[in-house]
Amino acid sequence: MEEIVAQVAGFMTLAAKTAPKSLGQDYLVTHTLTGEAVGRLADAMVAYGRETGKKDFDRDGESVRRAAAVFLIGLKEAKPLGLNCGACGFTRCEDAAPHAGPEFRGPQCFWRAMDMGIALGSAVKTAALFNVDNRVMYRAGVVARRLGLIDADVVLGVPLAATGKNIFFDRVPQKE
DSSP states (O other), X not given: OHHHHHHHHHHHHHHHHHSOOGXXXXXXXXXXXXXXXXXHHHHXXXXXXXXXXXXXXXXXXXXXXXXXXXXXXXXXXXXXXXXXXXXXXXXXXXXXXXXXXXXXXXXXXXHHHHHHHHHHHHHHHHHHHTTOEEOOBXXXXXXXXXXXXXXXXXXXXXXXXXXXXXXXXXXXXXXX
């Protein structure tokens, strides 16, 4: 099954790549983790949660551990669209000075983030068409970026599995 799930991740990459993007400009990057890299990400997610005291990194890390693969998608050096719309929090696009946040680099142009969202939706739809269970995870993206598993400014992760029941939605809430 792992080989088939990895093939579906390839189709997810294709779906993300061909999704429409603002002005036809592509700032997306993708990468798929398989094998030992999945376990390494899971271990690092649990450790990051402990180190930072941030909630649910352990829970999501255990979900990732049971995945056959993890699809990663991010934005890298995305230039603002130039609309001066203020959605990023700045009045003018040229005023949005890049800076490193605690987990991602920002600010990100709202329209480039929308491009990523559309591409992500296309990718997870593709996984669903092949009956591969998946769940979009902020926490997997945070740690994958920290580990250098993908070179991007902001990242989301999508663990993938093909089992008798979707393992990503029967998550046990963690005790406070």
